[in-house]
């Protein structure tokens with residue numbers, strides 16, 4: 181039986197967070213519904229934070245009481261264990277944002293809390309005529325997840341000659357640092373890399389972010405939205421039908437893991453309720469919502485073994501493994 185965070189500790193969290201935020205703490209909350217994989221057992225404690233201040237307060241309270249915590253966005257890059265999470269899951273739904281054009285209205289800063297959903301911001305930016313975010317349409321992510329990951333995609337359409345990164349429009353962000361300081365940091369601090377930023381290595385929390393957008397041609401922006409969605413739709417399993425966490429493995433020396441898994445003969449291979457997508461071999465799908473985290477972990481190990489035997493190369497996962505399996 182898993183050891184859960186003691187009830188009295190959760191009671192202390194409730195007291196520390198005050199009646200409003202503390203009163204929103206839910207116990208034994210099933211996590212599958214908060215992930216794009218639709219997999220995962222219960223969190224001992226779970227709270228929705230609706231502002232950047234609440235996000236900071238929840239993290240500070242968990243740190244002060246030494247309760248393990250996890251900041252959850254759209255849950256699009258994680259696999260949560262079947263036994264769930266021992267500690268506090270802080271579900272970031274802080275979504276306030278403002279478009280702040282310059283006097284000449286040629287550029288615009290977009291200030292946003294980190295729980296805002298990228299898709300919502302993209303559609304609003306395009307509607308207002310601001311360009312820079314449209315390339316990332318169709319990627320499930322909050323702003324916090326996008327900065328954490330340095331969100332990227334092969335764009336612009338139709339050439340797709342290079343990978344574009346969210347770093348290209350990033351201006352600055354407000355963080356709660358590992359040392360419990362609130363401060364504004366720039367791109368030098370964030371150290372954007374490929375699937376990497378300082379936030380993979382330090383327990384800083386992104387509270388808000390500011391992006392720099394430019395006046396865009398509405399026809400061109402709308403064309404990019406349509407072309408990117410069509411491109412993805414033709415190559416990747418649809419999330420609404422086949423829950424997944426996107427790419428499972430990192431590239432090896434520039435070679436996509438999907439190609440290696442395909443050549444190892446595993447495209448379409450099923451294990452329990454999990455399957456290597458017949459459309460894209462670097463994506464594992466949860467078939468009809470029947471997969472467990474154990475099925476997925478075992479399928480990951482099967483793919484790693486097969487690729488290692490055939491190519492002598494070790495695939496490394498790029499998704500986060502959260503909680504108890």
Ligand SMILES: Cc1cc2nc3c(=O)[nH]c(=O)nc-3n(C[C@H](O)[C@H](O)[C@H](O)COP(=O)(O)OP(=O)(O)OC[C@H]3O[C@@H](n4cnc5c(N)ncnc54)[C@H](O)[C@@H]3O)c2cc1C
Nearest residue numbers: 253254255256257320321322324325326331332386425426
């Ligand atoms: C179908 C599908 C397609 C995808 N395609 C792409 C793609 O083309 N390009 C791409 O780059 N990615 C892609 N991904 C991966 C995923 O969309 C990104 O990793 C995304 O940024 C995750 O954001 P999230 O809000 O869901 O983060 P979560 O999965 O909830 O969290 C991921 C990590 O970020 C941390 N985190 C979240 N918010 C904060 C915060 N405010 N401060 C600090 N840390 C935080 C979490 O603690 C966790 O460690 C895809 C995923 C899916 C399911």
